[in-house]
Amino acid sequence: MEFSHNDNNNLPLTKFESMLKTNHVLFFDSEEFENIIHHYLNQGKIALAKKAIKLGLDQHPTSINLRLFKVEIYVFEDKLPEADALLNDLYSLDPLNEEIFIQKANILSKKDEHLKAIDVLKEALKLTDEVIDLYALIGMEYLFLDRFEDAKTYFMKCLEQDLDDYSALYNVIYCFEFLNQNEEAISYLNVFLDKNPYCEVAWHQLGKQYGILKKYKKALAAYDFAIISDDTFVGAYLERGKVLEKLKRFEDAIENYNMSLQLDDPTSFALLRIGNCHEKLKNDELAVQYYYKTVHEDPLLDKGWIAITKFHIRKKDYHKALYYINKAINIDSENVHYWKAYSLINQRLNLFEEAERGFKKTLDLGNYELNTWLSRGDLLIKLGEPEAAIINFEQAVEFYPDNAELEYRLAGLYFSLNENGKGTFYLKNGLKHNEAFHFIIEELFPEVSNKILVKNLLKTNL
Template sequence: MEFSQSDNNNLPLTKFESMLKTNHVLFFDSEEFENIIHYYLNQGKIALAKKAIKLGLEQHPSSINLKLFNVEIHVFENNLDAADSLLNELYRLEPHNEEIFIQKANILSKQDNHKKAIAVLKHALDLTEDVVDIYSLIGMEYLFLDAFDDAKTYFMKCLEQDIDDYSALYNVIYCFDYLEQHQEAIDYLNIFLDKNPYCEVAWLQLGKQYVSIKKYKKALAAFDFAIISDDTFVGAYLERGKVLEKQGEFVEAIESYQITLELDDPTSFALLRIGGCYEKLGNSDLALQYYYKTVHEDPLLDKGWIAITKFYKKKKNLQKALYYINKAINIDAENVNYWKLYAQINQSLNFFEEAERGYKKALELGNFELDTWITRGDLLLKLGEPQAAIFNFEQALEFYPDNAEIQYRLGGLFFTIQERDKGVYYIKNGLKNNEEFSFIIDELFPKLLANEQVTSLINSKS
């Protein structure tokens, strides 16, 4: 028997905790100790579990199950040698106890020896009639090996034994998704639903598979069946809303999202999607209202702040857009999307120094997109910082070594600072990679059009 906080039969647990407070040792049978330890482990109260194991073994020194709990604690605390040593002792006492093999596999798994762990677990299958948990463990070991077909097979075996094992169902679909076997997943789910027609989770997964292959009408039908199976299933309403959005049915999508707000606490995702639908319907007031609700519900959701900022950016209200992106950056200064948007707005406002700072920060945070490098470099050139621009473009070449747009810019910059050999080198490389981008010299370095060496280089290819 397992205890819970509301369990009326938790007298042994109450008695045990009372004993700990009084230091007055009381007797418990071994099964009571097992239930107490199991409860503490489920609650994550490891110190209390260890006390119960210690007292349990003092009162029942020959209990294999209590010793196995001791092994479990050692494995949890990564004392793998001690755990292995205890298991070897237990194996000599009970060589046919499947739990010994399960814990042995657990140790092997922690040591990244997943193939051996699978072999040990398969041996455990021969020792027990309760195979579901072992099938699941084997499936997880195959996942560690990226052997998704084998993992899928064992999670399917779990479902053959227990059709309500939703964890196994999710893992089966995860394997199908990883292997991009969407049609196979659909076939499997349809067979599964023939046996379990009111499984809302399976209907939801079926709908998502239809979305993957762009069969939106079938997806909607599947989500509707999920809702028929459980009309409080928030996930089905959300997925249904997303599909309706894809089909341009924004009013119906809003209705689907609104139901989730009535069924449960508002989610920032639903609020954001409702705002997006209202914006597409041209209802700016309601769109903005829901975007504000989104960031109020979850100030850390970047998509909410980005939606508000882009809303004002589209309306050409750049000062308000800047206000909200600054607000977002104050909340999360490490969000690369915020800095990119910050840079773009400042650039539109002709605040070039702030724009350059934004692109620089985006690069520092790992946004190595080509346009980020190029736009920042062009801003540095506009700000009269050719050396900084050169350094920027040289870094960019490490990511885009054959990019003509970068090479022309470097060529022009080196001519500007009188390093002509390097200028020639980069312009030649630019011409070699893409002649059509030679207009970059005209646009960014118009003074070089009077340089015979530069014009000769460009004209030689035309």
């Protein structure tokens, strides 16, 4: 029995807590102790649970169930040898108690011995008719082993026992998705819905599977049935809004997002999507209002700040865009896309040192796109740092060997430093790999293009 402080049946709990305050020991039967301990464990009040276990065992030293709670505490505190020893004692007393097997499997799982845990849980199945929890535990062990087909089988067994076991349903669909079995998931959900036609969660999951396969009309129909099954199902309205966006039905999408806001506290996701829809409808003032509402609702949502940034970039208001991209970076400084946006905005503002710093950060974060190397190197040339530009382009060549755009730039840099041997080497390479890009020399290094040596090389090789 689960206790609640708003419950008329919580007399043993009230009596127990009163006893703790007065230090006056009262008697409880073992089942009352079990309910008290269970209550405290569910509440996460481990210290109180331990007190209840100690007092319970003082009054009922032979109770196997109370000692199993002690095992549970040992496992929680990672005292696995103590838990194992106590379980062995209990097994010798009651070898047919499935809870002993469950706790044994729990210990094995914590030791990453998942196959052994599964074997123990399968033994427990033979001892009880209450199999649903055991099926779920076996399913979880298979998930730990990345054996998704086996996991799926056991979660399906849970649903065969209880169609309302939504946790098992989510896990089944998770397995299908991980295995990229979206069509199979749809077939399974349709069979499931034949048995349980008003299950809003199943309709919702069916809609998501259709969405993954870009079957948007069928996805909409599934979300409609989810809403018919439960017209307060916020998730269905949100997902329906996302599908309507895909179909470019932005006004209908806004209506669905607004429904989600009416049914629950405002979510930054819904506000952000409404802003995006208004922007697509060219309702710029409304769009930016919703973007500001988004960050007001969740100031740490970097996607809200980046949405405002992109809005101002499109409006060519780069000063405001810079202010807001800095907000996004302050929240997530490891996001490559934010640093690229930061660099491009600074370039538009002719803040070349800051732009170069942004591209360097982008590279440091592992974004090795050719355009990032080229943009950073060109900025270093503009800033009068040819040696740093050479290092940048030579690093880029390691990722993009035989790339003419890099080789022409290296040729120009080496010629500008009067290192004619290296300049000649890279210029010939560039002409060999793509002679059409030779204009880079004239564009980025006009003084180099006037050198007799360079003119001769171009004349000879073109």
